[in-house]
Amino acid sequence: MTNAVVVGTGFIGPVHVEALRRIGVHVRGVLGSSPDKSRAAAQSMNLEVAYPDYDAIIADPEVHAIHITTPNKTHLEMCKQALLSGKHVVCEKPLAMTAVETAELVRISHAHPNLIAAVNYNKRFYPLVQHAHDMVKNGEIGEVRTLRGGYLQDWLLYDTDWNWRLVPEEGGTTRAIGDIGTHWMDLISFITGLKIVELMADLHTFIPVRRKPRQAVATFVGKEVAASMECDPVHIGTEDVGAVLFHYENGARGTMNVSQVSPGRKNFCNFEIVGSLASLAWDVENPNHLWIGHRDKPNEILIKDPSLMSANARHYNSYPGGHQEGFDDSFKQLYRAIYDYLHAGDFDKPKPYPTFEDGHYEVVLCDKIVESHQGRKWIAV
Numbered sequence: 001m002t003n004a005v006v007v008g009t010g011f012i013g014p015v016h017v018e019a020l021r022r023i024g025v026h027v028r029g030v031l032g033s034s035p036d037k038s039r040a041a042a043q044s045m046n047l048e049v050a051y052p053d054y055d056a057i058i059a060d061p062e063v064h065a066i067h068i069t070t071p072n073k074t075h076l077e078m079c080k081q082a083l084l085s086g087k088h089v090v091c092e093k094p095l096a097m098t099a100v101e102t103a104e105l106v107r108i109s110h111a112h113p114n115l116i117a118a119v120n121y122n123k124r125f126y127p128l129v130q131h132a133h134d135m136v137k138n139g140e141i142g143e144v145r146t147l148r149g150g151y152l153q154d155w156l157l158y159d160t161d162w163n164w165r166l167v168p169e170e171g172g173t174t175r176a177i178g179d180i181g182t183h184w185m186d187l188i189s190f191i192t193g194l195k196i197v198e199l200m201a202d203l204h205t206f207i208p209v210r211r212k213p214r215q216a217v218a219t220f221v222g223k224e225v226a227a228s229m230e231c232d233p234v235h236i237g238t239e240d241v242g243a244v245l246f247h248y249e250n251g252a253r254g255t256m257n258v259s260q261v262s263p264g265r266k267n268f269c270n271f272e273i274v275g276s277l278a279s280l281a282w283d284v285e286n287p288n289h290l291w292i293g294h295r296d297k298p299n300e301i302l303i304k305d306p307s308l309m310s311a312n313a314r315h316y317n318s319y320p321g322g323h324q325e326g327f328d329d330s331f332k333q334l335y336r337a338i339y340d341y342l343h344a345g346d347f348d349k350p351k352p353y354p355t356f357e358d359g360h361y362e363v364v365l366c367d368k369i370v371e372s373h374q375g376r377k378w379i380a381v
Helices: 011-021 035-044 056-058 072-084 101-112 127-137 176-192 223-227 311-315 326-346 357-377
Strands: 003-007 026-031 065-068 088-091 116-121 142-154 196-204 211-215 231-235 241-248 253-259 267-273 279-283 287-295 302-305
Touching: 003 011, 003 056, 003 196, 011 026, 011 065, 011 302, 026 056, 026 311, 056 072, 065 072, 072 088, 072 142, 072 253, 072 287, 101 357, 116 287, 127 176, 127 267, 127 279, 127 287, 127 311, 142 176, 142 241, 176 196, 176 241, 176 253, 176 357, 196 357
Parallel strands: 003 026, 003 065, 065 088, 088 116, 142 253
Antiparallel strands: 142 267, 196 241, 211 231, 241 253, 267 279, 279 287, 287 302
16 A cells, blocks of 8 residues: 655645545655644644654655645755655646756656656646647647636736735745746646747736734635734735746747736636647636637537547546536646556656656756846747
8 A cells, every 4th residue: 555645734735635536646644834833734624644844754754745735945945855855746836946956856757667756736637638638649639739728817806815825935036937937838848848949938026015914824815814813014026927938849839928916817728729630629617618610610618428438538527427527636637647657657658647857857947047038038958
């Protein structure tokens, strides 16, 4: 039996716990930012161990895999310690703060080829995303020519909205790009198989001063909670929005828009991929519908139904047509891919999940996007 531990008790940590339980992986315990938070989280999720610190996890011989859902600044050292102690790692994105850090993690993962070193890009594992990937791979839309879309949210719309991601020392020099833009870039890279060769970026901060509550505020709590607290003014050095132009290796052109200050957009990640034969469009708030566009016949909407999808995509469906699958299911399917691969034991096979190499690539893109914005020019990747 594989025992996992989840590090982090904020918004996403419990999502990992639930998804792991759904695929039969035993979650041994949890670690919060303090022993009290560990105990409270362990009690609320009915976990047997509330770890006092990360060293206790590393020292526990009953722990085989560690899921890291803590602020970005902690990822490098936590991933390093886990791999060097012989434990499998699933890390939230972005993999680390800079490409220098992620390159180090890639080197360490290569030195331990029989350990899982995965990044939590769950968007790949919506069933219709897998089907879109197969359509592109099989040439059903022809040559990929243009790509557009992005990721829009509104949870940081007000100056009273606060989160650790706003602080460069906690989350890195880029925020909207690093937090949600990496999801979109990984999604497009997975579906098309195309790499970016150059880019141009424009980033902007619409709220240069925010009111930071004097007590901790959880992710996505909304303005009602934060506005009622005592606050201090803080100057913000990370972007609220970003727009990026991409040139891909096959000559395709792409545009990405990301925002954490778009009223009404709660979690809107979308794409439209235009090929020489057909187009594809999808968004995460309507994940069970894939639009397929044609020139010479009526357009189609494929409703998630494993009987109508590719063999690979059927593998990532748990329910028949008409039975919806969503956000939490994408985590379940990602962890199925990871732990099935682990239990099969053949580490020479291609990995069906996002790896540290993928995480490194996205952070390289983040660094290049910041460089492009600061230099106001195209940057080669």
